[in-house]
Amino acid sequence: xxxxxxxxxxxxxxxxxxxxxxxxxxxxxxxxxxxxxxxxxxxxxxxxxxxxxxxxxxxxxxxxxxxxxxxxxxxxxxxxxxxxxxxxxxxxxxxxxxxxxxxxxxxxxxxxxxxxxxxxxxxxxxxxxxxxxxxxxxxxxxxxxxxx
Numbered sequence: 001x002x003x004x005x006x007x008x009x010x011x012x013x014x015x016x017x018x019x020x021x022x023x024x025x026x027x028x029x030x031x032x033x034x035x036x037x038x039x040x041x042x043x044x045x046x047x048x049x050x051x052x053x054x055x056x057x058x059x060x061x062x063x064x065x066x067x068x069x070x071x072x073x074x075x076x077x078x079x080x081x082x083x084x085x086x087x088x089x090x091x092x093x094x095x096x097x098x099x100x101x102x103x104x105x106x107x108x109x110x111x112x113x114x115x116x117x118x119x120x121x122x123x124x125x126x127x128x129x130x131x132x133x134x135x136x137x138x139x140x141x142x143x144x145x146x147x148x
Contacts, residue, residue: 001041001105002081004030007054007139011074013123014130021121026071028133031109032081033102034095041145042105046112049073054139062139066118073113076123076131077106099126 005027012022029049050067057063066073079102083091096102106125113120123129 001034001037001045001145002032003045003049003143004078004081005049005052005054005141005143006030006133007136008074009134009136011131011133013074013076013121014132015124015127021074021123023072023074023119023121025069025136026073026119027066028074028076028131030076030078030081031106032078033097033105034082035097035101037097037101037105037145039105039108042109042112044145045143046109046116048143050113050116050118052141054141067116072119072121074121074123074131074133075106075110075113076129077102077125 008028009025010023011028012019014020027049051065053065054062055064055066055069055071079093079096082095083093084095085091103125110120110122123131
């Protein structure tokens with residue numbers, strides 16, 4: 001699994017002009033799933049993200065987690081995170097998991113975030129989504145689950 005984590009002051013996602021998910025301060029997470037990913041990867045990433053100290057403390061140092069600030073998460077499925085553009089001009093997406101593998105893991109990721117008592121909003125898996133955000137910092141990180 002691969003995530004792009006962006007610290008935001010606000011974010012929202014729309015499908016066909018309708019806002020379906022919206023958060024205030026927190027994290028926008030783009031989630032990519034590849035072949036061989038499993039529930040262990042999802043648990044590892046949720047634990048990593050929930051404890052990641054990328055929010056400012058009272059001294060302006062990145063020392064607080066999303067749990068510490070009681071922030072929110074907007075989760076967006078993003079198969080293009082596994083796009084390979086090294087050859088040619090059109091990316092290959094063969095490393096992205098098919099929906100029969102990706103959807104259950106996406107849903108498991110959501111459940112794991114909820115188990116941490118972090119408020120979560122989500123996009124619509126497989127939909128053409130419009131994502132708006134106000135990146136804070138900007139702070140953006142790419143995190144891959146450990147190699148198998």
